[in-house]
Amino acid sequence: MPRTPRRPADLAGTLFLGSAAVADGLLTPADLRSRAWQQVLHGIYADAAVPLTHRHRCLAVARFVMPPGGAVAGRSAAYLYGAELVTATDPVEVLVPRTSCVRMARVSTHVAHLDTAETHLLDGIPVTTPLRTCWDLAQWCADPVERVVWIDALAARGAVALPDLTAYARAGAGRRGWRRLLDAARLADAGAASPQESRLRVRLVLAGIPRPQTQVVITRDGRFVARTDLAWPEYRVAVEYDGVWHAESPGQIHADRRRLNDMIAAGWVVLHVTAKRLRDDFDGFVRELRTVLRAREGH
Template identity: 35%
Template sequence: MPAASQLPDALIGRPFTVADALALGVPRDVLRGKRFRSPFRGVRVPAELEDTLATRCLAAALVLPKDAVFSHSTAARLHALPVPGAWPDEPLHVTTGSLGLRHSGMAVHAASELLHEVDDDHTLPIRTAAQCWAELATALAVDDLVVVGDAALRRGLVTDVELETLVSTLSGRRGVRRLVKALPLLEPATDSPMESRTRLLLVGAGLPRPVANRDVVVDGLWIARPDLSYPELRIAIEYEGDHHRSDRRQWLRDKTRRRLLEDAGWLVIEITSVDVYVTPIATVARVRAAIASRSPR
């Protein structure tokens, strides 16, 4: 039997079941101590392990049936997709064919014959990026689905053909109308969630759809790649996140890029999160005025 102050090597640095610990000779009073968390009944996690989503899922997997997969927003977060909200404020989403499965801290979904694929590139059983994107339609608005879809496309986790094919199989399913609306709004060239939201703000207000991250070449010389642009009007729209202000090197690159664009006759419009979330009407008006000023009469 191991000393009360130590654990067998097989249990160090990872979640484990109480049954496994007892079988290896760990006393019950040790397992009840402050050295461990108990996220689920019959499971212990060493207190020194950070309570990340991956750690919580590893702990949950110890008490789930073999057919269970992590799905919905949990799978999306494991894919590092930009799901709105914060993980600690929501349960783990699990899909399984086992009837009556219930665990505190989990949201259990019934398995669907149309949503059965599992991503084999992960150590945990999770939905593919395409499948969890479709599942998110039951909870997310269209704009949020576009933000997540843009990120999945940009990183090569899915293709637009895969998403279109999947949505075509979901006729009549809950949330499918949101997926149908989101599909034509997706843009794999978008570099960040806020670029997606800026584009959606403009398109939703009836403005022409800007192109994303298209190179600007003048006299054979590359000078910039604006976040969004109307190339035929030589209008560039740049989203300025906090790092553009706090990182001096980034700030200097931004200034140089803007100068080069303006010297080439481009109008540069800088957008911040305040412009998107707090004053969207004024932002749309600013872009609309720029388009009008550069459009042929």
């Protein structure tokens, strides 16, 4: 019969250094390789009964890897503020002073000046402030659309106010990258409900379409009809992003079609775009939307 793995009570539910557990006599190297434990980062372990999240990796870095003056930053900081757009296996992004460096698998290290006023402790983890997090995201995301996706997510969760972010970007005028943040802040919208909706909205604006409003409530005779993803109320035109879930059940299809009929009855034109259309024929969709907006002028 296989040997039951050792599970010392002192280690249950915790993060710990494997070398320290071995040195203290709590475990042997063979014990660490058992199914009782899981490796979080190189040399850092956790109870296998704990479902591993990106936060566990951030906490492991903070406790055992982070040099003085460093902080969890970028996408990982955004995750800790509620923008859960990374997975448990994604690298932890950290920002460290120029005098330090972190070299470890699954840790992405950025080196730059970091003022102490731009970090604080969040549940025991040193993390860049939301404003500084947005600054770093604007610098580290090569795609201007993705910069806005992250900032949208932070704004939607109340972690950052867009007027404050614009002021923060302007206060950094002259620093390398300040215009990146300012442009992203101008395009951001706290009403974004999902990353794909953010991508759609920003790509439309960059393509020359007038900026839509988010989360527009449509009514008819004083009765609520729908809340739509993106809309131009002055034209009574709405765009809906269709995810896979829309086709998951007959009941959902019925509800979607009834909602669509109600929107049309209220005098609205509704265009739908799928992930495939967004990926393979975005220009075609832009032409359709532009034609509809022109046709609806004066309505």
